[in-house]
Amino acid sequence: AQISINGQQSKKISNMLTGVFFEDINYAADGGLYGELIQNRDFEYALHDKKERDEKWNATMAWSGDFKIAKENPIHPNNPNYAVILKGNISNSGFDGIALKANEKYDFSVFAKGSKAIVRLKSASGETLAEAVLTPSATWKKINAVLKSSKTVKDAHLEISTSGEIAVDMVSLFPQKTFKNRKNGLRLDLAEAIADMHPKFVRFPGGCVAHGDGLHNIYKWKNTIGPLESRIPMRNIWGYHQSMGLGYFEYFQFCEDLGAEAVPVLAAGVPCQNSSDGGSGQQFGIPMEDMDEYVQDVLDLIEYANGSINTVWGKKRAEAGHPKPFNLKYIGIGNEDLISDVFEERYRMIVKAVQQKYPEIIVIGTVGPFFEGTDYNEGWKIADDLKLPIVDEHYYQTPGWFINNQNFYDGYDRSKSKVYLGEYASRGNKFYNALAEALYLTGVERNGDVVEMASYAPLLAREKHTQWNPDLIYFNGDEVKPTVNYFVQKLYGQNPGNQYIESTTKLSDANPEVNKRIGVSVVKDNASGDLIIKLVNVLPVAVTPSIETRNLPLTETGDYTILTGTPENTTARPATQKLTVKEAFSKELPPYSFAVIRIKTN
Numbered sequence: 001a002q003i004s005i006n007g008q009q010s011k012k013i014s015n016m017l018t019g020v021f022f023e024d025i026n027y028a029a030d031g032g033l034y035g036e037l038i039q040n041r042d043f044e045y046a047l048h049d050k051k052e053r054d055e056k057w058n059a060t061m062a063w064s065g066d067f068k069i070a071k072e073n074p075i076h077p078n079n080p081n082y083a084v085i086l087k088g089n090i091s092n093s094g095f096d097g098i099a100l101k102a103n104e105k106y107d108f109s110v111f112a113k114g115s116k117a118i119v120r121l122k123s124a125s126g127e128t129l130a131e132a133v134l135t136p137s138a139t140w141k142k143i144n145a146v147l148k149s150s151k152t153v154k155d156a157h158l159e160i161s162t163s164g165e166i167a168v169d170m171v172s173l174f175p176q177k178t179f180k181n182r183k184n185g186l187r188l189d190l191a192e193a194i195a196d197m198h199p200k201f202v203r204f205p206g207g208c209v210a211h212g213d214g215l216h217n218i219y220k221w222k223n224t225i226g227p228l229e230s231r232i233p234m235r236n237i238w239g240y241h242q243s244m245g246l247g248y249f250e251y252f253q254f255c256e257d258l259g260a261e262a263v264p265v266l267a268a269g270v271p272c273q274n275s276s277d278g279g280s281g282q283q284f285g286i287p288m289e290d291m292d293e294y295v296q297d298v299l300d301l302i303e304y305a306n307g308s309i310n311t312v313w314g315k316k317r318a319e320a321g322h323p324k325p326f327n328l329k330y331i332g333i334g335n336e337d338l339i340s341d342v343f344e345e346r347y348r349m350i351v352k353a354v355q356q357k358y359p360e361i362i363v364i365g366t367v368g369p370f371f372e373g374t375d376y377n378e379g380w381k382i383a384d385d386l387k388l389p390i391v392d393e394h395y396y397q398t399p400g401w402f403i404n405n406q407n408f409y410d411g412y413d414r415s416k417s418k419v420y421l422g423e424y425a426s427r428g429n430k431f432y433n434a435l436a437e438a439l440y441l442t443g444v445e446r447n448g449d450v451v452e453m454a455s456y457a458p459l460l461a462r463e464k465h466t467q468w469n470p471d472l473i474y475f476n477g478d479e480v481k482p483t484v485n486y487f488v489q490k491l492y493g494q495n496p497g498n499q500y501i502e503s504t505t506k507l508s509d510a511n512p513e514v515n516k517r518i519g520v521s522v523v524k525d526n527a528s529g530d531l532i533i534k535l536v537n538v539l540p541v542a543v544t545p546s547i548e549t550r551n552l553p554l555t556e557t558g559d560y561t562i563l564t565g566t567p568e569n570t571t572a573r574p575a576t577q578k579l580t581v582k583e584a585f586s587k588e589l590p591p592y593s594f595a596v597i598r599i600k601t602n
């Protein structure tokens with residue numbers, strides 16, 4: 001193959017292309033990224049959290065021992081249940097056991113009243129790994145203790161024992177080591193895996209979680225801020241419980257810690273089109289008489305993120321510990337909503353209100369649900385009319401679809417809204433899937449003048465609690481298991497450019513079926529001055545391209561990173577070596593491989 005790269009032919013592309021889609025699906029938040037190790041710390045799990053009736057799923061879920069649930073005089077009206085232990089103990093098994101590390105410190109806290117008690121971390125065999133004495137008073141008081149584990153175990157539990165009577169609520173245990181050492185922080189290994197992707201943005205809290213499956217299930221950001229005991233937990237559309245401990249403040253802080261733009265997505269005044277409203281498939285929405293209040297909630301979010309501390313919501317942000325604005329630039333309205341009259345009326349109302357009050361905010365609209373054969377036309381018409389800067393498209397397709405549709409964005413009208421490819425995946429975690437995605441992304445980079453952002457979805461999945469496959473990163477209590485797809489995302493995330501450099505590829509075999517299995521994308525990153533060549537080979541044979549560059553003052557050595565494996569492989573990892581480059585050079589691309597060549601320019 002002959003690849004010719006001409007430095008004089010280039011166009012500006014988005015420098016925001018790779019980001020992450022975070023949805024609280026598959027236990028991504030509680031039991032996942034959120035560092036809390038106690039499950040159902042507030043005793044607010046409820047039968048209605050579950051889609052399939054499960055009698056165990058109630059206020060005692062994950063707890064065992066000698067206690068009863070009480071409701072009189074709770075610590076907060078939003079947190080009505082608590083536990084009363086009478087001469088005995090209560091034990092919490094975390095999320096499938098609590099994983100502890102030897103000599104690491106854990107912050108324990110509890111709201112308690114009543115008699116003296118002892119808190120212990122215990123191994124599955126009953127060995128005490130750490131303990132502290134709790135001395136409550138007669139009225140609710142928050143008590144803190146630091147517990148240092150003597151051993152590394154996967155399946156510890158936390159036990160509180162008393163010989164008197166003690167009431168407890170918000171029983172909490174966090175590793176002291178969280179991402180950026182934040183209190184109420186994020187699980188370090190998972191957050192680091194995300195940080196390693198160098199995401200330019202983080203979309204949250206979903207997906208379908210953002211709009212829920214009924215009017216009472218629409219995610220309300222205001223329920224997720226403030227003291228933890230005052231947050232309003234909710235049934236998660238994916239059939240479990242959201243404590244809201246990972247709420248809007250924590251999301252914004254995470255984005256800031258990552259150096260990524262926050263992309264909150266709010267419901268367009270309608271719940272999910274697949275909602276169970278009689279199973280009719282009709283779109284229904286917040287009553288119009290309540291829409292002013294809903295629109296105000298959306299505007300208040302922008303004030304919460306960016307307003308001065310003298311504003312109502314800016315003050316709340318400051319009280320949470322962040323007086324400086326978060327500098328929110330984007331807001332998403334709607335997620336895969338059916339383009340119905342009900343939707344359109346509410347969507348237009350919200351978008352216009354944001355455009356009017358906060359013209360500097362980039363509103364990302366939706367162009368409808370993804371079904372086989374969707375053309376998004378109706379959604380695009382509204383986007384044109386509203387002059388939306390960006391719209392969100394989603395598609396989950398086969399690897400073959402991704403291979404055959406690399407030109408998807410070539411014909412997009414550059415004068416219209418830009419695209420946020422908010423959710424995509426090729427339905428599998430084998431290397432062939434990852435390669436199809438890598439190949440498709442060469443086309444996305446080539447169209448980086450119309451595609452502004454893209455995020456693989458979903459991001460996280462806890463083993464044994466996975467509602468959706470494939471995902472990007474699987475995990476359990478103490479292990480992170482990135483997929484091969486993750487390494488493709490990471491290589492794109494770590495090697496972005498802001499200028500697309502034209503190149504031509506000539507293969508000796510003229511067969512188009514062969515040609516479309518070779519992908520090339522060349523970008524330049526102006527900040528580092530690096531030229532980045534991405535090469536994808538989805539053929540079962542090696543290809544050795546001769547790469548010729550013109551009008552590019554390259555230095556002599558570059559980095560060559562290769563990710564390769566058989567189509568079925570699930571364990572491939574990128575490896576980097578040095579590469580000597582000249583104006584013309586050649587390097588073998590193994591069968592089924594994705595290579596990134598990174599060269600400094602003079």
Ligand code: AHR
Pocket residue numbers: 023025206207208209335336394423457458468
């Ligand atoms: O990514 C999983 C789900 O797929 C999202 O919640 C939804 O937006 C899409 O249908």
